[in-house]
Amino acid sequence: MTTELGRIMHDVADNAAMRIPSGLYARARRARRRRLAALAAVTTLLIAGGIALPGWRPNPPEPAEPGIDQLPTVLVSPPAGTAALDDAPLPRALAVYATADQFLPGENSPLTVVGGDDRYRGYDRPEWTFASESTNTILLSPDGRYVLMARWGSTGSHRSRLLDVATGDVATLDAGAPLTWSPDGTLAALARYDGDASGDDPIGGHITVVSMPDGRKLWQVPLTPLPGLYRELRAALSPDGSMLAVQQRDQVTAYRRDGTVAWRAQVAGQLAGRAAWTPDGRRLLLSDARGRLLPLDASSGAAMPALPGVDGAVRVGREKTPLIEVVGWRDDTALAIVGNQRLYELGDQPRVLLTAPDTVYELDVATVRISAEPRVPGAADPGPRPPLRLPGWALTLVAVAVVVLLSRRGPRHAVRDWLRGT
Numbered sequence: 001m002t003t004e005l006g007r008i009m010h011d012v013a014d015n016a017a018m019r020i021p022s023g024l025y026a027r028a029r030r031a032r033r034r035r036l037a038a039l040a041a042v043t044t045l046l047i048a049g050g051i052a053l054p055g056w057r058p059n060p061p062e063p064a065e066p067g068i069d070q071l072p073t074v075l076v077s078p079p080a081g082t083a084a085l086d087d088a089p090l091p092r093a094l095a096v097y098a099t100a101d102q103f104l105p106g107e108n109s110p111l112t113v114v115g116g117d118d119r120y121r122g123y124d125r126p127e128w129t130f131a132s133e134s135t136n137t138i139l140l141s142p143d144g145r146y147v148l149m150a151r152w153g154s155t156g157s158h159r160s161r162l163l164d165v166a167t168g169d170v171a172t173l174d175a176g177a178p179l180t181w182s183p184d185g186t187l188a189a190l191a192r193y194d195g196d197a198s199g200d201d202p203i204g205g206h207i208t209v210v211s212m213p214d215g216r217k218l219w220q221v222p223l224t225p226l227p228g229l230y231r232e233l234r235a236a237l238s239p240d241g242s243m244l245a246v247q248q249r250d251q252v253t254a255y256r257r258d259g260t261v262a263w264r265a266q267v268a269g270q271l272a273g274r275a276a277w278t279p280d281g282r283r284l285l286l287s288d289a290r291g292r293l294l295p296l297d298a299s300s301g302a303a304m305p306a307l308p309g310v311d312g313a314v315r316v317g318r319e320k321t322p323l324i325e326v327v328g329w330r331d332d333t334a335l336a337i338v339g340n341q342r343l344y345e346l347g348d349q350p351r352v353l354l355t356a357p358d359t360v361y362e363l364d365v366a367t368v369r370i371s372a373e374p375r376v377p378g379a380a381d382p383g384p385r386p387p388l389r390l391p392g393w394a395l396t397l398v399a400v401a402v403v404v405l406l407s408r409r410g411p412r413h414a415v416r417d418w419l420r421g422t
Contacts, residue, residue, distance in 0.1 A: 068369055069094055069116050071343070072377035075356045078112045078120045083383030085123040086168040090115035092144035093165045094366050098128075098137070099359040100317075111138060111147075113165060119381045123163065125149060131158070131177035131191045132233035133320045134247075134270065136340075136362045139178050142185040142274070142328065144366030146213055148178035158192045162213060173215035175208040180274045182237040183328070185368065188212050189235045189244060191223070197230035207235055209244060221255040224248055232320070236276040236284070238298075245284055247271045254284070254301065265301030269294045273325035273336070275367075287322035291338070293346070309336075310350050316340045317361040328367025337363055 071094055095114040109128035113121045129150045130137045139148040147163040151172065160173040176190030193205035204225035209218045221244060223229060234247040243262065244255045247270065254262040269286030272293060276285045283304065286294040293307040309324050317340035327343075328335040334346040335353070340363050343354035353374050356363050 068371050069366075070371040070373065070375040071095070071354050071365065072114070072118065073354060073374045074377055075114060075354065075360070076377075076380050077357050077359070078122060079380045079382045081382050081385065082112075082120050082122050083385070085113055085121040085163075085165065088121060088383040089164075089166050089168045090119060090121060091166055092116075092366065093140060093147070094144055094370075095354070095356075095363065096138055096140045096147055096365075097356055097360045097363045099357065100361045109137070113147075115165075117381065118377050118379065119383060121383055123147075125161070125163075127151070129177075131179050132230040133318075134232050134234050134322075135179055136318070136321055136364065138362055138364055139181060139274075140364035140366060141181055141212070142183060142366060143368040145185075148181070148188060150177040152177070158190075160188075160190055160215075162215070164213075171213070171215070173210065175210050175215060175217055176206075179207065179233070179235040180237065181212070182241055183239050183275045183277070183279075186212055187218070187237055187241050189237060191230075191233065191235075193223075193229060194225075198228060200227045202227055203229045205229065207244065207246060209237065209241075219257055219259060221246060221253075221259055234271040236271045236274060238277045238281050239279055240281060243277075243281075243298075245271060245276065252284070252286075252296070252301065254298070262299075263301040265296060265303075267294070267296070267303075270322040272322055273327055275326045275328050275334070279329050279332070285326055285334070287324040287326075289323060291323050293324060293326075293334070307346075308350075309346065310338050310344055313338045316358075327365060328370075330372060335367055337365065 075095055075097065077099070090113065093113045093115055097112050098109055109125060111123040111125060113123055115121065128137050129152050131150050137149060145165055147165065149161040149163070151159040151161045153159065158177045160176065160178045162171045162173055164171070173190065176192035179189045179191050181188050188210055190208050190210060191205060192208065193203055195203045197203050197205065202225040205223040206220050207223065208220045210216055211218055226248060232247070232249045236245045242257050246253050246255065247267070250266055250268070251264060252267050252271065253264045256262055267286055269288040272285040272287040277283070277298065278285070282298050283295040284298045286296065287309070288294055291309040291311060291313040293309050295304040295307060296302065297304055313323055315323055321340065323339060325337045326334045327337055330345070336344050336346055338344050341356045341358070341360050342352050343365055344350050345353055354365065
């Protein structure tokens with residue numbers, strides 16, 4: 001019976017009239033091509049989204065190997081299309097500057113970062129501010145690897161931004177806003193106020209010495225309560241890190257590492273930068289409005305005969321910063337930024353090592369692993385072209401529009417029919 005049933009079914013199948021729809025194979029081929037096209041479009045969108053996301057950037061360069069770099073004799077304005085430091089980091093910075101046309105109170109203040117081989121980069125810091133009116137808003141580490149900037153919270157909190165030039169990453173140090181680096185860059189002094197330091201009520205605070213770059217708190221000294229405390233506050237760490245000189249208005253106090261006071265002195269100048277202590281630690285230099293250097297005996301605070309500085313120096317930029325800012329030493333010869341625009345070697349005959357554009361408002365340079373002789377620069381290298389990016393909100397809007405469109409029956413059926421090739 002089973003054999004007979006099978007024969008009958010074969011007869012029915014053989015005699016059945018089957019019609020193959022016209023164009024069936026063509027539609028199948030079209031559907032396959034459209035599915036492949038849709039897959040390619042989705043893949044392209046995912047790749048483009050990965051590039052467009054704010055967190056994307058190329059691998060950073062390896063940190064600079066120990067060696068000697070030459071400063072350029074001249075800095076120039078950044079060329080058009082200069083790459084952002086976030087997209088194209090540098091092993092280290094030889095110079096960092098802000099120009100007057102970039103310095104917009106209440107708005108972002110872009111920085112120009114200059115590396116070796118005349119490589120120029122831009123960095124758009126989210127805010128400009130300072131720890132005190134007597135300090136700059138950008139503090140480059142002596143080795144050129146990091147930039148310290150003040151960060152003021154909405155609640156009046158005082159913190160520091162630490163930009164890593166070699167990666168473009170930014171860390172936050174909670175101990176206070178930056179006053180100075182130590183001459184070797186292993187320490188920093190950060191200020192924190194007990195209230196509104198710009199008001200007329202006496203406000204106190206403290207300065208914390210931290211290890212760098214981790215920001216670990218090491219020791220602390222108090223600030224004398226004064227009205228407008230932040231208006232004239234400066235600090236300088238000794239070469240061995242064992243002492244901290246703090247200037248509040250016309251008084252300098254030298255603190256030991258244990259927080260005790262070594263001496264106090266009334267002065268007629270300003271602490272002359274992060275390298276204000278001479279390399280042997282025996283003198284502490286002040287800068288006056290005439291461009292002279294005024295040494296103090298580092299063991300007692302007693303005034304010593306003035307040293308020649310730079311005659312005819314003209315201040316550019318913020319008026320409360322020192323006319324002469326000592327940033328490093330070569331043996332017994334000071335390297336100083338004068339007037340926020342020139343780097344001098346202050347020997348018997350001062351000579352200019354580096355000149356910045358006339359529009360520069362603030363300038364800082366690296367002094368560690370730097371050749372004694374600068375070099376004539378070549379053409380400024382703006383770096384690679386920036387990657388094509390869409391803001392994250394644009395991708396979100398596109399995704400929402402697609403979801404809303406496909407949630408409606410008509411468009412959904414149209415897409416289904418298109419993918420089927422009909």
